[in-house]
Each structure stands twice: as structure tokens, then as C-alpha cells.
Amino acid sequence: MADNFMDVSLNKENLAILITDPIDEYMIRTLKTKGLKINYQPDIEREELLKVVENYDVLVVRSRTKVDKEVIERGKRLKVIARAGIGVDNIDTEEAEKRKIRVVYAPGASTDSAAELTIGLMLAGARNMFTSMTLAKSGIYKKTEGVELSGKTIGIIGFGRIGYKVGLIARAMGMNVLAYDVVDVSKRAMEIGARAVSLDELVTQSDVISIHVTVGKDAKPILTSREFEMMKKGVIIVNTSRAVAVDGKALLHYIKEGKIMSYATDVFWHEPPKEEWELELLKHERVTVTTHIGAQTKEAQYRVAVMTTENLLKTLQELGVKL
Structure with a gap:
């Protein structure tokens, strides 16, 4: 030493x-x-x-x-x-x-790449793209119904560089933006016409929840059964930051129950997934997964x-x- x-x-x-x-x-x-x-x-x-x-x-x-x-x-x-x-x-x-x-x-070097992927996953969840693509690739051309994002409320958990950029794009898409962070982000939120709120306010008012936090591998989840119970039915959740920010087993329960319309993520608890509940999530028709590609652009x-x-x-x- x-x-x-x-x-x-x-x-x-x-x-x-x-x-x-x-x-x-x-x-x-x-x-x-x-x-x-x-x-x-x-x-x-x-x-x-x-x-x-x-x-x-x-x-x-x-x-x-x-x-x-x-x-x-x-x-x-x-x-x-x-x-x-x-x-x-x-x-x-x-x-x-x-x-x-x-x-x-x-x-900050991959802020734009991560923010763009977040928006892409959010759109994929809103329009049931995973299901539609799976059906088409199997030879079944069946229309799937989704929801529009314009006019909806997005709650951003973690309002740093990436969360801020996601909020900026969401505002341009006609969405209302709520921001939550462990530090005061009220001034930053006001810059883009967003509103800083508590976590409880965010999960109860949001149609879409996007997670952009930095937490240790042993950190406690931010979204647990308590928060899932408070959410609107049909909520879309996007996670391009840390899998451990979400209680995965609770997430699976509420997806199967129908409370959560879509979970779209670039991160998993194990990569590749290995736990039984992870594999069940991975295969679920309302779960869209990319392979940790948030920063994987040439730029x-x-x-x-x-x-x-x-x-x-x-x-x-x-x-x-x-x-």
C-alpha cells in the first residue's frame, strides 16, 4: 500500500x-x-x-x-x-x-446519445413497437394500439445533464415536464418550463416516468411497490441509467397485473439477465430492452x-x- x-x-x-x-x-x-x-x-x-x-x-x-x-x-x-x-x-x-x-x-460526453435513446425507448413503449415488430417478423400483420405522448406528463427522476436534455426534448414534443432530484433543481427546471416536485408528486402525476440517476450497485431502489401503487394505471417507465433504481420483482408484478403499460430499458440487473424473474421480464411483450447502448454512438x-x-x-x- x-x-x-x-x-x-x-x-x-x-x-x-x-x-x-x-x-x-x-x-x-x-x-x-x-x-x-x-x-x-x-x-x-x-x-x-x-x-x-x-x-x-x-x-x-x-x-x-x-x-x-x-x-x-x-x-x-x-x-x-x-x-x-x-x-x-x-x-x-x-x-x-x-x-x-x-x-x-x-x-457529459454522451449526454445527447443517452437522451436520444431515452426518447426512442419512450416512443417504443408508447406505440407498442416491440409487439408490432415481433408480430411482423413472424408474418402476422396485425395493428397494435398505442398512445400519443403530446399533452402527456413526463416525470424525470434525476435532473442532471441527461435528465435535463430529455426534458428539453419532451417539451418540444408537447409534453408537460416534472423533475425530481435529491438536490434543488427548481431553477434548472424553470429554464425549460418544467416544474420541480417531490418524488411522491412525480409518481402520482406522471404518464411517463424516465429514470436518470447515479446510484451504487448496493443502493436501495427508488421505485418500489410503494411507488408502483401510487402510479397511474397505464404508466410508461423508461430506464436508461441504473437497473437497481427499480425493484425488479415488484416491477414484474405490476406489469403482469396491468398497472404498467410498458417498461423500456437500456440496463438490466445482470447483463445478460440470469435470475428467473429477470428472464421473465426480458421475455414479456410489454418490456422493451436494448443492450446497454446509451453511449454507443460514433459521436x-x-x-x-x-x-x-x-x-x-x-x-x-x-x-x-x-x-
Whole structure:
């Protein structure tokens, strides 16, 4: 543990960077232009990572690589962990902080991509697109009935960058917007003609509920049986942030009961799903699922690479590396 606290002089000649997930070419090209040594192993397995991480000062990951306590303990030389993404869910930030390892990432880089996917899933839920596509692909051309979103009320849980952008688009579609967050977002809400409300107000008044929160994997659900009971019959729920924000077993119950018209999500409790109740949800005709593609656009991946690279280079300079 002490190795991470040593005041070791870093320079381009002795600095080693390991990249363990696929990354936009921009980052690799820019770091090499700066004269930095890179080992690009986008398919490295965990066992191999645990063996070699001790040889590196910088670890760059995306979502696939889990930088937990064991990895950090093995990384005796680590000075910086960079996540090419908008959050740090797959990094043990507490352990990194203990060892004075800097953690950098790219907040906001995929806001547009995530917001657009949210709107797409909301439309899919409102128009029963999953059922319609399934019928068509099986050779059955049967009309399915949905609902219009114009004039409906959308409640946004988590009014940060993505929630704000979703609200902006929803307003342009003619929807009324309610916003809830653990911090005061009344001024931000007013900017787009939305109204800040309590969680209870949101779940009782909304026709559509869209979730945009950052919570730990062990966090308690925000939407539980209590909230589901308070919702309107026929509510549409969209989740493009964290599966654990919803009590999955309770969700399944209320979908089967008919209280929830549609659940459209980009995130699942296990990816791929493995629990029996997860598999039942996955197969339900009123559940639309995408495979965690919120940030998977060419534009977002490029912005993520640019922002992460800039933050990494800035951090290295702060640590005394002359670039």
C-alpha cells in the first residue's frame, strides 16, 4: 500500500500506460503523439490483468474492465485510473482515494446519445413497437394500439445533464415536464418550463416516468411497490441509467397485473439477465430492452475519448510529467 504514496518522479521515459478496453483511435493517437508508451490490450482477461497491472502507472478502461480493490492492490505503481465513460461505476473509487490514485473520466460526453435513446425507448413503449415488430417478423400483420405522448406528463427522476436534455426534448414534443432530484433543481427546471416536485408528486402525476440517476450497485431502489401503487394505471417507465433504481420483482408484478403499460430499458440487473424473474421480464411483450447502448454512438465515443484524453493529460501534468 505504501508504494502508492511514494513521491516518485514521473516522466515520459518511465511512464507506462495500459489500456484494457476498446477505445477510440483518437486517444491512442494523441497519447503516442505526446511520446507516451502505451500497451493496448482491449481483450485482456482479468487473470492476466492481475498479473501485469503492477507494471503500469496509468490504467485506462471503459465498462468491461472492473477495477475493484484487488486490481488496485496489485497496481502498486498506479498513479491514475482513467475511465473512458461518463461515470466511474466499475472503479472502486474509495480504494483509489485511499491510495492517492487519481481517477478521471468524461462526464457529459454522451449526454445527447443517452437522451436520444431515452426518447426512442419512450416512443417504443408508447406505440407498442416491440409487439408490432415481433408480430411482423413472424408474418402476422396485425395493428397494435398505442398512445400519443403530446399533452402527456413526463416525470424525470434525476435532473442532471441527461435528465435535463430529455426534458428539453419532451417539451418540444408537447409534453408537460416534472423533475425530481435529491438536490434543488427548481431553477434548472424553470429554464425549460418544467416544474420541480417531490418524488411522491412525480409518481402520482406522471404518464411517463424516465429514470436518470447515479446510484451504487448496493443502493436501495427508488421505485418500489410503494411507488408502483401510487402510479397511474397505464404508466410508461423508461430506464436508461441504473437497473437497481427499480425493484425488479415488484416491477414484474405490476406489469403482469396491468398497472404498467410498458417498461423500456437500456440496463438490466445482470447483463445478460440470469435470475428467473429477470428472464421473465426480458421475455414479456410489454418490456422493451436494448443492450446497454446509451453511449454507443460514433459521436459519443469520440467525445468520450477526447474528454478522457484531455483530463488524463492534464492530470499527468499536475503529477509532474512534462508533455
